[in-house]
Amino acid sequence: MIDKKPLPHSPVARDIERATVVASVSLPSTPRGPLGKALPSTCHHASLCLSDPSPIIPIRLSPTGLESVAEAKQSKANAAQSRAKANAERAPSASSSSPSRLRRFARFPRRSSASIASTSRIGGTTNCTSIFMEIVEVVRDDCKDGMVKCAIEDGWVKPSMCQNNFTCKPVQDEIHGVLFPASEDETMEVEHLLLEPQIEKDLSNNIMLMGSEHSKECLAIEDFTFAVDYTDCKADFGKIYSDAALIQKHEFVDSMLQGVNEGNLHGQSNFCSICPELFWDNDCAESLEVKCASQNTSCIRNFRSDLRTKSIGIHSDAGEFSDLSNALNSPYDAATPDRDAYLFDDVSTNQLPDVFRSSLGWDASVEGKHPSQCSSMPNEIDDETIWIPKNLFEEVSSPFGSIFDTTKLCGRDVRVGNFSEAHKTHLGDEDSAVITNKRLRKPTRRYIEETSDLKSRCCRETRGLVIQKQRGLHASRVQRRKNAAVMGNETIISKDEFLTVDESRATYALRFPKSELRNNASEDWTRTVRNEKSGIRRKHHRLWTLPEVMKLIEGVSHYGVGRWTDIKRLLFATSAFRTSVDLKDKWRNLLRASAAQLHDRKQVGPHKKHVTLPIPQYVMRRIRELSAIHPYPRERKPRALLISSNPVFSRSNDNSSSGDDELTEET
DNA sequence: CTTAGGG
DNA sequence: CCCTAAG
Secondary structure, eight states: OOOOSOOOOOHHHHHSOOOEEEEEEEOOOOOOOSTTSOOOGGGGEEEEOOBTTBOOEEEESOTTOOOOHHHHHHTHHHHHHHHHHHHHHSOHHHHHHOHHHHHHHHHSOOOTTSOOOTTOEEEEETTTTEEEEEOEEEOGGGOBTTBBOEEEGGGTSOHHHHTTTOEEEOSSOEETTEEOOOOHHHHHHHHHHHHOHHHHHHIIIIISOTTSTTGGGSOOGGGOEEEOOGGGOOTTTOOOBOGGGOBSOHHHHHHHHSSOOHHHHHHHHHHHHOOHHHHHOOOOTTTTBOOOSSGGGGGGSSOEEOHHHHEEEOOOTTSOOOOHHHHHHOTTTTOOGGGGGSOOBSOEEEETHHHHHOEEEOOOOOOOOOHHHHTTHHHHSOTTOOOOOTTHHHHHHHHHHHHHHHHHHHOSOOOBOOSOHHHHHHOOSHHHHHHHHHHOOOOOHHHHHHHHHHHHSOSOOEETTEEOOOOSSOOOOOOOSTTHHHHGGGGTBOTTTOOSHHHHHHHHHHTSSOOHHHHHHTSOOEEEEEETTTEEEEEEOOOOOHHHHHHHHHHHHHHOTTOHHHHHHHHSTTOTTOOHHHHHHHHHHHHHHHHHHHHIIIIIOOOOOOOSOOOOHHHHHHHHHHHHHSOOTTTTHHHHHHHHHOTTSOHHHHHTSOSTTOOOOOO
16 A cells, blocks of 8 residues: 655755654543543544643644544544645645655645644654654764654754754665655564554553553544654564554564463553553562563563653643543553562563553644744644643653662662642543552652742752752752652652652662661651741761761771762762761761860860760771871861961960870861 | 862 | 862
8 A cells, every 4th residue: 555665755845854753752631431431532632742842732632633543444534534634735745756755745634734844744653652753853963872862843842952852763764865754674674563463452451452442532543644663673682562562572562462461462462552640659678670471471571761751741731631542541540469470580670661652643634834923733633632741751751760760779669649630630430540649659758848938949969869058159950969850759759658758769778788877767767847047958968877987987097088989889888868978077077076076075075965976986096097098188277267266376385285185187 | 170278 | 077179
């Protein structure tokens, strides 16, 4: 039905290198009934928020409205007619230049209300977990690992903007310096695959919800084109599946369909369609070590992907979601308690993305709208269109990255919560309740505090997610520490098992010999310090324990002063909350304390207001010894202050001070 | 990013 | 403990 000869590229294509952008997009749960029941009528629309200056790109997931396969076939003739008409109406450049494209357009007839640049084609898929767009300007400089960062033409997206949000790859080999649109071969291949009766049956019934009373609302399988990146099929991956039950490889499908019971298939689809938040929101304690229920379905082994950068969670302001994945069967929906069956072996967080990347594509009809017009689209498009809030990517994707890290580190049950409270209101039925129950957890105390803090004092810098006092004009800084990624999951760690990030860190620490960390973790380490001048100020405060101090001392004795990073790496590896800066500060404070103690002892006498941990004398002595061996760089301020402010404390006093405990930090 | 240093 | 400058 489709010619396989090399795709002649249009004049437009000559100018613009084309590639298929594969963006993984997850949409939050969709209001729906039990499995196999309704897909929301809104499911065939989605919007993809790219970023400024194109806040929203409407995407039609289903052009003609969702139709069943049968209906699709039946309507082909009609569609063809309308297509031809539409094509004729389309810009001459597009229609005349690329028959293949026309074909592709023709294959996926849709009402052209979705507006995208006329040369643009946006495909969507999926359970809406993947959307790929074709119309990209490939930015070659960003080529990396066979992937290319790209930008959508018409300035909707700037290369810099799509970094980490989108990756694209040439759909075809580069020829004459031009990247061609996806070959029809590929399309054919996939199409064939999709049209396989077996699959059609399974997918349509179990996944695509075909045959259900709401089949009309389902995406017609035929409306999908596969843009599969076979190169992404890692050897050890072997079998790959894509979101929305779209399989990337024949063999996978074959194996999957052979003797694989429905449950397994569901499992596949589940995995594939799981939104990131769901994906990681599982109960598997050692959730990262999971096995697939069937050998045949050993799909998820050893695959790696970088969900953080490639998978994008999306939720809609409207609260309506085109999440086919959820509509299909989410792990918590159709899943039984033994869902663990769909665990993953050696899943690396770096590799999830590929799973979500498979894409169905279709040609979005074009009306040549400009980005500027896009803002008015809500009025122009039927209300089924979903508008994705801008800046969604950062909001959603980054937490995932953190989660992954944590999950991996902790190897414990880390639940993801705080994922768009908005869903909740739209998930009325039990199924939804299950999901919500699992997904939405009570925010941590700290999170609550911080959010409230955020409201009261906007635009703060964060340390991790901890709001810091606003100081200076450097408001744009986000993460300043290496462990910020770990800390970043504070918001999403549930409170039940681990109340605070520290707890999670403590979890991480559990992998190591027991440390004092765990023992102290329950202590409130964050408290609000009232500052009469600036009001409430948050402060991280975690008292240093003696073991910690001893470790610090040991580290200093071993490395010397100044190599705080080394010390931290070696001795405080399990104490994520002790940064190298903290070590430095602590050491400085210890020096001061020892000096002060010395002075107090000799001169003024005890005016001990210190509520702090009393430091044993032998520790103090040790500190002084070390300070002699490893003089703190210019740590003379206290002394200088003392000397200047109190002439009584003269040099002579110091020199005459007692014995071998003499502080010799300066000079 | 790391360290030093002021606050 | 926070923040920033400097390298």
